[in-house]
Amino acid sequence: MSILVNKDTKVIVQGFTGKEGTFHAEQCLAYGTQIVGGVTPNKGGQEHLGKPVFNTVKEAVANTGATVSMIFVPPAFVSDAVMEAADAGIELAVIITEGAPVRDMQAAKAYAVKHNMMTIGPNCPGIITAEECKIGIMPGMIFKKGNVGLISKSGTLTYEGANQVCNEGYGITTAVGIGGDPIIGLSYKQLLPMFEADPETEAIVMIGEIGGDLEIQAAAFIKENITKPVVAFIAGQTAPAGKRMGHAGAIISGGAGTAAEKMAALEAAGVKVVVSPAEIGKAVSEVLSK
Amino acid sequence: MNIHEYQAKQIFAKYGVPTPRGIVANTPEQAFLNAQELGGNIWVVKAQIHAGGRGLGGGVKLAKSHEEVKQLASEILGMTLVTHQTGPEGKLVQKVYIEEGADIKDELYLGVVLDRAKEMPVIMASTEGGMEIEKVAEETPEKIIKVAVDPAIGFQGFHGRELVFGLGITDKAEQGKFIKFAKALYTVYMENDAEMIEINPLIKTGSGEFLALDGKMGFDDSALGRHPDIEDMRDISEEDPDEREASQYGLSYISLDGEIGCMVNGAGLAMGTMDTINYMGGTPANFLDVGGSANAETVAKGFEIILKNKNVKAIFVNIFGGIVRCDRIANGILEATKITDVNVPVVVRLDGTNAPEAAEILKNANISNIIVGSDLGDGAAKAVAAAKGE
DSSP, X not given: OOSSOOXXXXXXEEXXXXXXXXHHHHHHHHHTOEEEEXXXXXXXXXXETTEEEESSHHHHHHHHOOOEEEEOOOGXXXXXXXXXXHHTTOSEEEEXXXXXXXXXXXXXXXXXXHTTOEEEOSSSOEEEETTTEEEESSOGGGOOEEEEEEEESOHHHHHHHHHHHXXXXXXXXXXEEOOOSSSOSSOHHHHHHHHHHOTTOOEEEEEEESSSSHHHHHHHHHHHHOOSOEEEEEEOTTSOTTSSSOTTHHXXXXXXXXXXXXXXXXXXXTOEEESSGGGHHHHHHHHHOO | OBOOHHHHHHHHHHTXXXXXXXXXXXXXXXXXXXXXXHOSSOEEEEEOOSOSOTTTTTOEEEESSHHHHHHHHHHHTTOEEOOTTTOTTOEEOOOEEEXXXXXXXXXXXXXXXXXXXXXXXEEEEEXXXXXXXXXXXXXXXXXXXXXXXXXXTOSOHHHHHHHHHHHTOOOHHHHHHHHHHHHHHHHHHHHTTEEXXXXXXXXXXXXXXXXXXXXXXXXXXXXXXGOHHHHTTOOGGGSOHHHHHHHHTTOEEEEOSSSEEEEESSHHHHHHHHHHHHHTTOOBOEEXXXXXXXXXXXXXXXXXXXXXXXXXXXXXXXXXXXXXXXXXXXXXXXXXHHHSOOOSOEEEEEEETTHHHHHHHHHHHOOTTEEEOSSHHHHHHHHHHHHTTO
């Protein structure tokens, strides 16, 4: 078992024939992901990586039965691509592209929500169900099958965390890189109950960072709803205040956003919080051997 | 990207957000002429730097004659202004804004920013203008009115009514003027891909007009491509030269005050590396994310920028290769040691894609000041020890 995607998930790629799309679609195919086609306007009818190319997402869905789309289009075209996927009845869009304007993502996310399409990202490594389905840009070989679910805002910390968990002799059910942009799709609060309901997942690792209050919301949710052990790390304890965070931004969350505050909230919710990401593997081992 | 007050006011004017009249100057002589051109008998000379708290720092002064405008401009231009937002080193003033004096009856606050939880812009208003808004939020949060606007419907009448009734504006003519002001400001925010706008204070004059006495704007860097007019407003002298140089090579760099230089791929792991160094008793000298397309040239540049900081006693290169291939980083490190005189110990931890090849490359190079770390914890510990000279 796993969450959201598995070996039977049919995936299309938006921005299929571009450089990034091609490279990573190839890697995903090699991993075993069922990539059933892709979309590049004006290249419909062609074949790419042995799969059909369509002009529109609607055509791709009608011809392949795909339910998930992996999006690699350039930043300026991301919102258009996300809305097209939602309009075509895609159930989950995984947005890898970095640098999409916030205003565009605001509109795209609102439209996706209205059409009951889940989104992951943007600016994220994607989602992987170990040894079954990789939809994204992560190095597949570090994700061994196992019993730990992982949710992370950071790409490389996802790899770091998964690698440590595997080195301790455990493995991953599904790992989700949710991205760290101001507006993102699925977050801790939506993903935690999925892991809670997944019979194979026995522990959850959540990796957060400074800014916003998603981790604080997650802490409140964990306290009420999650019975499986959770290990957390919050990056940015030593980051200088105010450097990237806009001035007025801090007010909205009522002063929220620091690592210390998030760590305290998670600890109060019964989460095992580690101070260094180097301790993630050991902490997972501890909570699982209890 | 941030802009100066006078530039924000130029944008405001285009959208009908009322401001006092003013003209920017680079020299005291220009300031004198500006005052003449503006007319009137009272002027404000305002230092233009990208930081708040200018008034308290002595960067905003009132003048009652053209001569006095010139005198004050000559004092303010070239001064290093220290405010609570500049840090102790302060910022050099290179421009002053000469503005007509205003008849201030009330001082309010108005801002627009993204509410990340609601995922829509929120307009914030307060009767406590002129104060630090963070302080108001902390001490008297009930004095801040927040009105979220769904861009799908835009600024509606009810948004305006929530603002004016919340602020206690009862005069009908004034209500209309304030609503028009707020609606125009919302349009400025949306159409220019602003990240935040702050007007503090927004004043009500004796005759019941609302004016933006100050103006601060920040923009979404990802959207600058579609706003060449705003990109043109970039003031390079306001940016940290090292951070700017780094960004030209696709590196994201922030200088800190510790002793261990860090070169990492990915922002999260870069912060996590700093946290680990701190946890192990060391101090990070910088944040540096080499990004997804690191090669020999960018790695060499990274070393060069890190080593400009004379406090650096050791460097920790921590790479978990996903997109970035470790063998490329290893070659970059070797290349860098040829181009740049790397005169401190370098601890290297490479994991992920092509890590075994990378280890081989470093081993064969046999460079004395390169120390290999086996994982994040081991690498950080070795970097901390190396910085202490152990």
